[in-house]
Amino acid sequence: MxxxxxxxxxxxxxxxxxxxxxxxxxxxxxxxxxxxxxxxxxxxxxxxxxxxxxxxxxxxxxxxxxxxxxxxxxxxxxxxxxxxxxxxxxxxxxxxxxxxxxxxxxxxxxxxxxxxxxxxxxxxxxxxxxxxxxxxxxxxxxxxxxxxxxxxxxxxxxxxxNHASAEADSFSTGLLEYPQYTRPADFRGWKVPDVLLSGHHAQIERWRRQEALKRTMERRPDLLDSADLTEEDRAHLRTLNRDDGPSEV
Missing domain, CATH: 3.40.1280.10 (SPOUT methyltransferase, trefoil knot domain)
Structure with missing residues (x-):
């Protein structure tokens, strides 16, 4: 180009x-x-x-x-x-x-x-x-x-x-990017979420999607109006609206 x-x-x-x-x-x-x-x-x-x-x-x-x-x-x-x-x-x-x-x-x-x-x-x-x-x-x-x-x-x-880096960026999916972590798993008592250490890829992807939805709702709710959301996404957003606490995996 x-x-x-x-x-x-x-x-x-x-x-x-x-x-x-x-x-x-x-x-x-x-x-x-x-x-x-x-x-x-x-x-x-x-x-x-x-x-x-x-x-x-x-x-x-x-x-x-x-x-x-x-x-x-x-x-x-x-x-x-x-x-x-x-x-x-x-x-x-x-x-x-x-x-x-x-x-x-x-x-x-x-x-x-x-x-x-x-x-x-x-x-x-x-x-x-x-x-x-x-x-x-x-x-x-x-x-x-x-x-x-x-x-x-x-x-x-x-x-x-790594083309996946661009695909996962904030806004590329219509949502803000999910939280990212790296080593050490425990830094000053702040621990990486267990699901990311589990090796269970399906659960990790589900957690990332839910965290992206949560972060978008908290910081840029306007993006949700045009995001491509599944029924599962919408159900999770309704849960977040009812509960101000952390999302469940």
Whole structure:
């Protein structure tokens, strides 16, 4: 999978792409990434990419010419232009479902804005989708672009090594992830639940499912409205609603 990132601050991506899982994914040729300073596509001697807004007002607005030229150059050898994603607080909320959808593309172009905003013609005629990572404002689209890339790249087969790791993550099943434990079995008197030491896989899976339901109900009950729940799940939730104590296995 290939990512092309359009930004005015390419240096922000150096550490992100040269560390941890991102670095391994690139070294193993599962992912490629280019970070493009779209100031290079400005044609005036000052390399101008922004200007004051028509109608007045504060701030500066990104001009359409450099971004159109950048995208057209990146896609010049493609029979179909890759999706262009704009990082924007006006976009649709980014979710695990959206990450899974994006991971099915072979290439994505991510656009990082700065200043007051974009010339509206960029939105109308160049961008395929606007994405927001939350209801707050950042100084630019670089951090959101990294969030999107990280979330998508870890879903690519082979990136995590164990595909089950991604499948069990919070939100991947529609629920928050169940509690995890490792050695020692007894730490300062806090013990790992007996069921996890039993070796009984069916009981372990049942415990994990029930704990995921419990954690979701306690922390993000809104997720239950769209989760794919079985009748057993619903029965367990009714039990949890009646009993504020720990769930029974």
């Amino acid at each position: 290939r990512f092309d990132v359009l930004t005015l601050f390419p240096e922000m991506f150096h550490g992100f792409l040269s560390s941890s899982i991102m670095k391994r994914a690139i070294e193993n040729r599962l992912v490629s990434a280019s970070v493009v300073d779209f100031r290079e596509y400005s044609t005036d001697k000052h390399r101008t990419v922004d200007d004051t807004p028509y109608g007045g007002g504060g701030g500066m607005v990104l001009k359409p010419e450099p971004l159109f030229r950048a995208v057209e150059d990146l896609a010049r050898n493609e029979s179909v232009r890759p999706p262009v994603l704009m990082m924007s607080p006006q976009g649709r909320p980014f979710t695990q479902k959206k990450a899974e959808e994006l991971s099915r593309h072979s290439r994505l172009i991510l656009m990082c804005g700065h200043y007051e905003g974009y010339d509206e013609r960029i939105r109308e005629h160049l961008v395929d989708e606007e994405i927001s990572i939350g209801d707050y404002v950042l100084t630019g689209g670089e951090l959101p672009a990294m969030v999107v890339m990280d979330s998508v790249i870890r879903l690519i087969p082979g990136v995590l090594g």
